[in-house]
Amino acid sequence: MTEERSTRPPAPSDLLPDLTPGQLRALHQIGREWGQVAGEPKEWRRALPVDPTVGSYPARHQVRQPRYERFVTVSELGGDPRTTLASAAADEASTPAGRAGYRLRRVLLGPALKSTALVRERMRKLVALPVLSSDALSSVAYGPEAMLTILVIGGVAGLSLSLPIALVIMLMMLAVGLSYRQTIRAYPNGGGSYIVASHNLGRAPGLLAAGGLIVDYVLTVAVSIAAGIAAITSALPALSGATVPIGLGVIALLLAGNLRGVRQAGILFAAPTYVFVLSVGAVIVVGLVDAALRGFPPAPTPQVNATTGVTLFLILRAFTSGATALTGIEAITNAVPAFRPVEWRNARTALTWMIGTLLALFGGLMALILVTGTIPAPGETVLSQLARHSFGTGAMYVLVQASTAAILLLAANTAYNDFPRVLSLLARDHHAPRGFMRMGDRLAYSNGILLLSVAAALIFVSFGGDTTSLIPLYAVGVFLAFTLSQAGMVVHWWRSRARHWRTSLAFNATGAVMCGAVFVTAAIVKFSAGAWVALLAVAAFVVLALRIRVHYDAVGRALRLRPHAAPAPGGPISVVRRPPDARTTTGRPDAEATVDEAGPETRVGASRAEGPGDQEAEETPEEVHHLSVVPVETLDLANIRALAYAASLRQPVLAVHLSPSEEEAERMRGYWLHWGDHLPLEVVVCPYRTIIAPLVNYIEALREQRSDLTITVILPEVVPRRWWHRVLHDRMAFRLRHALRERPKIVVTTVPFHV
Numbered sequence: 202m203t204e205e206r207s208t209r210p211p212a213p214s215d216l217l218p219d220l221t222p223g224q225l226r227a228l229h230q231i232g233r234e235w236g237q238v239a240g241e242p243k244e245w246r247r248a249l250p251v252d253p254t255v256g257s258y259p260a261r262h263q264v265r266q267p268r269y270e271r272f273v274t275v276s277e278l279g280g281d282p283r284t285t286l287a288s289a290a291a292d293e294a295s296t297p298a299g300r301a302g303y304r305l306r307r308v309l310l311g312p313a314l315k316s317t318a319l320v321r322e323r324m325r326k327l328v329a330l331p332v333l334s335s336d337a338l339s340s341v342a343y344g345p346e347a348m349l350t351i352l353v354i355g356g357v358a359g360l361s362l363s364l365p366i367a368l369v370i371m372l373m374m375l376a377v378g379l380s381y382r383q384t385i386r387a388y389p390n391g392g393g394s395y396i397v398a399s400h401n402l403g404r405a406p407g408l409l410a411a412g413g414l415i416v417d418y419v420l421t422v423a424v425s426i427a428a429g430i431a432a433i434t435s436a437l438p439a440l441s442g443a444t445v446p447i448g449l450g451v452i453a454l455l456l457a458g459n460l461r462g463v464r465q466a467g468i469l470f471a472a473p474t475y476v477f478v479l480s481v482g483a484v485i486v487v488g489l490v491d492a493a494l495r496g497f498p499p500a501p502t503p504q505v506n507a508t509t510g511v512t513l514f515l516i517l518r519a520f521t522s523g524a525t526a527l528t529g530i531e532a533i534t535n536a537v538p539a540f541r542p543v544e545w546r547n548a549r550t551a552l553t554w555m556i557g558t559l560l561a562l563f564g565g566l567m568a569l570i571l572v573t574g575t576i577p578a579p580g581e582t583v584l585s586q587l588a589r590h591s592f593g594t595g596a597m598y599v600l601v602q603a604s605t606a607a608i609l610l611l612a613a614n615t616a617y618n619d620f621p622r623v624l625s626l627l628a629r630d631h632h633a634p635r636g637f638m639r640m641g642d643r644l645a646y647s648n649g650i651l652l653l654s655v656a657a658a659l660i661f662v663s664f665g666g667d668t669t670s671l672i673p674l675y676a677v678g679v680f681l682a683f684t685l686s687q688a689g690m691v692v693h694w695w696r697s698r699a700r701h702w703r704t705s706l707a708f709n710a711t712g713a714v715m716c717g718a719v720f721v722t723a724a725i726v727k728f729s730a731g732a733w734v735a736l737l738a739v740a741a742f743v744v745l746a747l748r749i750r751v752h753y754d755a756v757g758r759a760l761r762l763r764p765h766a767a768p769a770p771g772g773p774i775s776v777v778r779r780p781p782d783a784r785t786t787t788g789r790p791d792a793e794a795t796v797d798e799a800g801p802e803t804r805v806g807a808s809r810a811e812g813p814g815d816q817e818a819e820e821t822p823e824e825v826h827h828l829s830v831v832p833v834e835t836l837d838l839a840n841i842r843a844l845a846y847a848a849s850l851r852q853p854v855l856a857v858h859l860s861p862s863e864e865e866a867e868r869m870r871g872y873w874l875h876w877g878d879h880l881p882l883e884v885v886v887c888p889y890r891t892i893i894a895p896l897v898n899y900i901e902a903l904r905e906q907r908s909d910l911t912i913t914v915i916l917p918e919v920v921p922r923r924w925w926h927r928v929l930h931d932r933m934a935f936r937l938r939h940a941l942r943e944r945p946k947i948v949v950t951t952v953p954f955h956v
Contacts, residue, residue, distance in 0.1 A: 232877030331474030336529025344526025378556035380712030394686035401689035412739035416678030418620035422657035429609035435585035485565035500574035621649025631753035673727035680720035687713035839917035
């Protein structure tokens with residue numbers, strides 16, 4: 202049903218773009234202007250009251266991952282490896298209502314994770330297969346039924362076409378599966394529909410593919426939950442009247458679970474899928490063996506009344522409904538990095554196993570349906586009827602229904618992983634608000650998860666939780682993404698002319714033609730049944746994404762480095778005051794007096810012991826000792842202006858850049874030297890997907906050196922003219938202020954840049 206649409210997860214390195222030669226020339230000229238007024242760089246370094254090098258975070262390969270968890274803890278900067286990184290979340294709210302809300306949130310979502318490491322689990326094929334194929338395999342629970350539901354209105358003549366239509370669908374499964382094997386070869390690091398279409402077809406086709414994926418994700422949750430509840434109500438008919446409340450409850454559970462950031466171990470994901478495959482396989486084998494022992498007697502003639510004639514329109518409707526069994530077939534293609542080495546080879550093997558299993562289950566169920574003469578019935582799914590036929594109403598029947606419900610709900614949970622991920626990729630490419638790139642204190646893309654839950658709940662309620670009504674909307678987005686992905690691969694092979702490119706191009710071209718045929722057919726024949734809603738949603742998404750990109754491009758032009766546009770400190774700086782030294786121990790300042798070059802003798806804490814409140818007991822300006830810390834994300838006009846503001850205060854300044862890799866760290870150092878290295882810069886390599894927590898940890902490490910310092914964190918802030926553009930910009934200052942409010946003697950201020 203869904204796919205992991207990403208060649209790699211978005212990372213903070215995406216926020217440090219490569220500077221063009223023109224921008225490098227502008228940066229160098231801006232640095233020359235700084236050099237005329239900012240003073241000698243060595244004076245700024247000599248003025249620092251702290252050592253900016255406070256340690257380093259371990260690299261990914263140095264972090265030992267717990268066996269059954271994907272979240273790990275890492276040591277603090279320069280701290281004991283047994284300690285963990287401080288969370289960016291505040292420990293307590295400041296008002297009674299805030300404290301109550303905070304406690305409720307912690308009860309529902311769990312305590313804030315004291316970790317910045319999200320280690321991607323490497324999976325064996327036997328684990329990866331069920332984890333990544335649950336979407337595709339679960340679709341056989343409703344794909345054949347969706348096809349029969351359309352054919353049954355044509356009476357016996359319509360049902361007689363179920364076999365040829367099923368054979369065409371199986372042929373399409375094989376062709377699309379083989380074409381995705383070629384995609385793995387071309388994109389060994391993973392390539393989803395959005396990535397492939399964008400790289401090979403351009404921005405607009407990429408956004409169309411992304412729009413199809415977004416619609417697909419929302420409907421994945423709605424359809425999977427509807428089908429899962431149908432499996433439950435088939436076994437427990439008394440619950441049939443509570444479909445909508447049960448569905449909303451399931452969405453709420455999925456929301457809470459994913460906001461908690463809970464990632465189950467591979468064995469827990471694998472169990473429901475393997476049980477489903479084995480139980481459905483048992484239904485097929487027992488049913489066909491029983492029919493064979495009885496000499497395959499003719500199936501009873503279904504007692505149905507035709508309400509319409511068998512027309513091409515009816516056949517196409519049935520075909521598009523049954524073709525939903527292909528959904529999720531591409532998931533393995535996009536999760537190649539999750540496999541153990543050799544990743545691409547293991548991924549292709551797992552994809553082959555998945556295609557074989559999918560063909561066996563779909564073909565076996567259709568054969569059993571034809572042998573038994575089963576047709577859709579009100580209040581009971583086709584799979585439930587087949588299970589009753591093979592096992593009666595005993596324990597095996599209950600196992601089939603339970604495993605069906607479990608795998609369908611598991612497929613819905615997969616959308617919660619993929620929907621926020623594709624939004625984060627769109628945000629990286631400036632087609633979605635940057636807030637979708639941010640991870641919460643439970644290391645989950647909270648904003649994307651919330652949006653998915655609200656959208657899926659609205660769709661589920663609007664259609665009454667009915668699977669048949671939701672299927673027409675579902676097919677359009679799925680096959681639009683499939684078609685553009687396969688077409689992108691055709692262009693890829695044509696351009697690259699790599700080894701065996703003609704064979705690969707033929708496979709992908711076949712997949713593109715077949716998926717395109719299903720998309721066009723579904724859009725036409727199911728337009729009035731609800732497909733127009735999906736088409737309208739995709740179109741609206743593309744328009745919105747383009748408008749967001751226009752705004753971000755305008756902001757980018759305003760922030761682009763230009764000579765004489767970047768500010769420098771207001772006048773020549775001859776002396777930078779260095780705060781007096783104060784050697785401290787944990788919680789107890791030293792009683793010694795120290796003399797600083799730039800100031801008179803200062804005695805810190807000689808008269809009395811210092812309590813928590815005494816850290817903020819300065820009574821005169823001379824008692825306040827400053828250090829300005831400027832987090833520098835990239836070198837643009839807003840960040841240069843923040844540096845100029847900090848330097849103009851004539852107090853010690855330290856610039857900090859958090860880098861997720863050594864490669865970006867070296868790139869940032871190179872840009873800084875090209876600018877002129879006018880202020881001290883500390884680059885902290887933190888290869889984990891978060892910004893606030895490492896920054897808080899770094900500031901805390903500075904304060905441990907000099908508890909008498911007042912640290913002012915100076916942040917650039919883009920202020921748009923229109924209020925509705927504010928949601929498109931990160932509220933880093935607000936989040937950092939929230940994270941630091943419990944820490945004494947830390948001030949957060951912003952330097953606005955109006956666009």
